[in-house]
Amino acid sequence: MVPGVIALETDGVAAEDRAVRHPAPHQKRRVGDQQQPPAVAAAGDDAVSYRGSHAPGAPLNPSSEDAAIVAPSPGPGRRVAGRAAARPYNAVVNDRAQPAPSPPRIRRGGSRRHRGRRADPPVVAPPCAGEDDGPPPRILPRPEHPISRSQVDPNAIKVLYRLHKQGFKAYLVGGGVRDLMLGLKPKDFDVATDARPNELRRLFRNARIIGRRFRLAHILFKDSIVEVSTFRRAPDPEEQDSAPGELLITSDNTYGTPREDAFRRDFTINALFYNIADFSVIDYVGGIDDLKRRLVRVIGVPDVRFQEDPVRMMRACEFAGRLGFAIESRTQEAIQRNRGALAKAAPARLTEELLQLLKCGHAGASIQWMLDLGLLEVLLPEALAMVRARQVGAGDFSGILPTIDALMQEEREVSDAVLLAAMLLPEIMVRRFTYETENRRWMSIELFQSLTRELLERFLQRFQIANHKRAQILQILDGFHRLCDPSWTPAKRLRFASKSHFEDSLLLFEILTRATGEGHVVLEQWHAVARQRQRRPEPKIELPRRRRRRGGRRRKGKLERGG
Structure with missing residues (x-):
């Protein structure tokens, strides 16, 4: 057995597919988690060791262990025999003959409600595989899986049943099904159907069509939003705006079948x-077996899938950290080969995925x-200062990510600006420590502000942040530096506590204090100031009383008579 390789007990699978490779224990750098290097499972052992210390979720209980595992995807570029002709644009897909109306055009007149509404882009799809092509999916009937309708958001159930009653296929898809199979509580529920976006608009008055790269519908309810997408297939490379020779997907609005939709995920x-028609779970790609193995595996060829969408590499790390899963060996190797492709991803998507990772409650394991x-070297080099800080003697900042995870598990309200400021903080602290050590003096507030702006501008070259949030990050870091100043008088402390960014700056100070174990006395002093400010009554502003005119107004007739 090679050190650093975890063996998986999967009969009939190639040896290279049964190993999850990790760096050797002596080569590993640890950031933000206290996990031990993965144990190596000896061949034939009953227990399988996975990287990470998270306890597995509720076990699956399928009664049939002999169900067939679906063969891998045909792969890009391969044609499947027996392709059916593409359905006409805007046709209702419910197995009943329907006339194909002409493509809708943007209204220029009519009521305000319809004026200027953007129509669905015309879809010219090449012939696609039918439902019966390829091996049959693995289907778990209701007694063989743990998902119950009572665990699903009632609004999602309403959407599923309305689509089903109107003759459309309606499936619960994505992370909601995965979490329910693991015994976890999903944070949201997504629906997939063969209804097109314009048909969803007609079915649901509370529907809003959004997106350009990926058009879908948001069904709006008072307390939640249900996201509904149309089944899609692998997009045509000729329809993309990427550079010649690149596989980056810029448009993903080519509709397909449930099988094709599964293989493009x-x-x-x-x-x-999860099929609402018979309450069964449908698996085209072997996801049920990977849930039991606790394994993150890419569908199809890993290099191709990561070049199509580089953000998937971040998502693989997030799922492995959040669920306590291992990452399949070929997936790991493809991530290492294609990590430079993250520079081609949209900055807005990178920002969204980074914030989602920091809020998942397992940011330490994911990072x-x-x-x-x-x-990390490509996406967030500022976080590498957590490792470098200890080497230069600036302190141990490896506890920042576990502290953020603890705040999330405590359901503390942490703003996006605080999370991003916490990612910049280790690099700022190392730079400040180096300056103060070399010059033997406290870094001035002007120099500190210049340093934070420099690092933030470098950060914004990779991420997209709104201007107001950028200003919040600068204010929070500036306030953090001022909280560290020991020369405060009680009156100045109370005045500073009235600033709008004081609470966020104090939370960032608390994160660093809990992470390093230092500064508890100063933190308690500022907490006392915050409590004092809350007890202090707000000054009442009295408006000047309007003087009443004496004698009242004279009538117009008296003025004309001179009386």
Whole structure:
């Protein structure tokens, strides 16, 4: 057994597919988690060791272990025999003959409600595979899986049943099915159907069509939003705006079948469908087996899938950290080969995925995966200061990410600006420590502000942040530096506590204090000031009383008579 390789007990699978490779224990750098290097499972052992210390979720209980595993995807570029002709644009897909209306055009007149509404783009899809092409999916009937309708958001159930009653296929898809199969509570529920966006608009008065790269419908309710997408297939490379020779997907609005929709998703564990018609779970790609193995595996060829959408590399690390799963060996190797492709991803998507990773409650394990696979150097080099700080003697900042995870598990309200400021803080602290050590004096507030602006501008070259949030980050870091100043008088402390960014700056100070174990006395002093400010009554502003005119107004007639 090679050190650093975890063996998986999967009969009939090639040896290279049964190993999840990790860096050798002596080569690993640890950021933000206290996990031990993965244990190596000896061949024939009953227990399988996976990287990470998270306890597995509720076990699956399928009664049939002999169900067939679906063969891998045909792969890009291969044609499947027996392709059916593409359905005409805007046709209702419910097995009943329907006339194909002409493509809708943007209204220029009529009521305000319809004026200027953007129509669906015309879809010219090449012939696609039918429902019966390829091996049959693995289907778990209701007694063989743990998902119950009572666990699903009632609004999502309403959407599913309305689509089903109107003759459309309606599946619960994505992370909601995955979490329910693991016994976890999903944060949202997504629906996939064969209804087109314009048909969803007609079915649901509360529907809003959004997106350009990926058009879908948001069904708006008072307390939630249900996201509904149309089944899609692998997009045509000729329809993309990427450079010649690149596989980057810029448009993903080519509709397909449920099978094609499953194969175009990112990971096997995210490609399970829950069918509201018979309450079964449908698996085209082997996701049920990977859930039992606790394994993150890419659907199709890993290099191709990561070049199509580089953000998938971040998502692989997030799922492995959040669920306590291992990452399949070929997926790990492809991430290391294609990590430079993250520079081609849209900055807005990178920002969204980074914030989602920091809020998942397992950011420490997820960032550790990114460090091990080389993503952190490309995406977030500022976080490498957590490792470098200890080497230069600036302190141990490896506890910042576990502290953020603890705040999330405590359901503390942490703004996006605080999370991003916490990612910049280790690099700022190392730079400040180096300056103060070399010059033997406290860094001035002007120099500190210049340093934070320099690092933030470099950060914004990779991420997209709104101007007001950028200003918040600068204010929070500036306030953090002022909180560290020991020369405050009680009156100045109370005045500073009235600033709008004081609470966020104090929270960032608390994160660093809990992470390093230092500064508890100063933190308690500022907490006392915050409590004093809350007890202090707001000054009442009295408006000047309007003087009443004496004698009242004279009538117009008296003025004309001179009386």
